[in-house]
Amino acid sequence: MSKLTTKNTDVTLTAIDARLVRTxxxxxVRTSFGVMHDRPTLLVRVTDASGVQGYGEVWCNFPVCGAEHRVRLIESEIAPRIVGETFAGPQACYQAMNARLRILxxxxxxxxxxxxxxAGVDIAIWDMLGKRLGDPLYALLGAETHRIPAYASGINPVGVLDTVAQARSQGHRKFKVKVGFGEDTDRGNVKAVAEDLKEGERFLLDANQGWSPEDAMQAMRWIEPHAPLWIEEPMPVDTPTASWQALKSATSIPIAGGENFLLRDEYDAVTRAKWLDFVQPDIAKWGGFTECLPVARAVVESGLTYCPHSLGGGIALAASAHLLAAAGGAGLLECDVNENTYRDEVFPLDLSEGWVTLSDAPxxxxxxxxxxxxFT
Structure with a gap:
């Protein structure tokens, strides 16, 4: 049960600031559709009338020039619309932001x-509220545990086994490998990782929308004997639902996706029709805590598995961890293992034997x- 029903959750922001850090x-970092040559982190800071500050993060990986644009959106379009007004809680503030930016x-x-x-502003408001009330967000949102399972993500197509070994040494026991780089490369990497697994370990795959429906169907045939935990985004997100349903019917490999949905209706539709097995909203990309928590709980209640997507900085990772703990279910926390010293400084992982433990800090x-x- 959430503690929010007994707390004062009014929000009156006196300032919203944004800063971009490029590490x-x-x-x-390579995907089937693009390359990151540095690690951008778009930070958001909100200041409440109580003097308490909170921090959020905005997804800004692609395109490279898009990060600076999102900074301007926060400063010039969001802040003037909500600073100085009192809202009954984070949810009311989120609704106001959406309504006031609809025409834009x-x-x-x-x-x-x-x-x-x-989403980044919403995360910051929830962080501020947790600090103001003196509770870690997972507890404030009704989590029954502060310990969650995790997996190593972002494993590039070159040097796969070296990356897996490094992630294993850090405490990971599940490893997600990128595919979509041509059948020869993909086959070699999948086979190598599957044969390298130790007792109790699993591997996952992510195609990053890299295949057509025909290519995805063909790939499932040679991947299936290796039994990955899931295949993520095997087709473009705008592929008709009928093609997703056909792919799901044709393979025993569980299918994951959802990080690129833009509307609550899309999450509701997949929760009802169940053409995904793992549903993956990204808290820094859409919805913040306000939208993602009810989506995640609906996914769990429907019998599917909620797994947060996260490939950014430390605040996005921390928010994903608190959200996963609060949502419940058997989902896994995505932990990018690519180099990002600023992410690791902002949110050092307490990771052991594939499990992350959250602190009781507010x-x-x-x-x-x-x-x-x-910000100084």
Whole structure:
């Protein structure tokens, strides 16, 4: 049961600030559709009338130039619409942001960036509220545990076994490998990882929308004997539902997706029709806590598995962890194992034998000093 029903959750923001941090990396992060040559982290700071501050993060990986644009959206379009007004709680503030930016979404044709900016502000408001009330967010939202299972993510197509070994040494026992780089490369990597697994370990696959329905169907045939835990985004997100249902019927491999949905209706539709087995909203990309928590709980109640998507910085990872704990179910926390020193400083993982343990610090429990120095 959430503690919110007995708490004062009014929100009156006096300031919203945004900062972009670009962290250098030695090895680019590769997907089937693009490459990251650094690790961008778009930080959001909100200040409440009580003087308490909270921190959020906005998804901003692609395109490279898009991160700076999202900073401007927060400063010029979101902050002026909500600063100085009192809302009955984070949910009311979130609804106001969506309503007041509706026409801008339509005019610009930018529902994604605007939703991402709103999500980051929402995360910051919830962090602020947790600090103000003195509770870690997982407890404030009614979690029954502060210990959640995790998996290593973002494993590039080059040097796969070296990356798996490194992740294993860090405490991971599940490993997600990227595919969609041509059948020869994909076959070699899948076979190598499947044969390298130790007792109690599993592997997962992510195609990042890299295959057509025909290619996905063909790939399932050679992947299936290796028995991955799931195949993620094997087709573009806008592929007709009938093709998703056909793929699901044709394979025993569980299918994951949802990080690129733009509407609550899309999550509701897949929860009803069950053409995904694992549903993966990204809290920093759409919905924040306000929308993602009810979506996650509906997914769990429907018999599917909620797994947060996260490939960003430390605040997004922390928010995903608290959300997963609060949602319940058997989902896994996505932990990007690519180089990102700033992410690791902001939210050092307490990871052991494939499990992450959250602290009892109020709010998100992040390293505030590491975030705050970017605002000075």
């Amino acid at each position: 250098p990396i030695s090895t680019p 979404r339509l005019q610009t044709g930018e529902p994604g960036p605007i939703s991402q900016a709103i 709010g998100l429990g992040i390293n505030v000093a590491a975030v705050e120095r970017e």
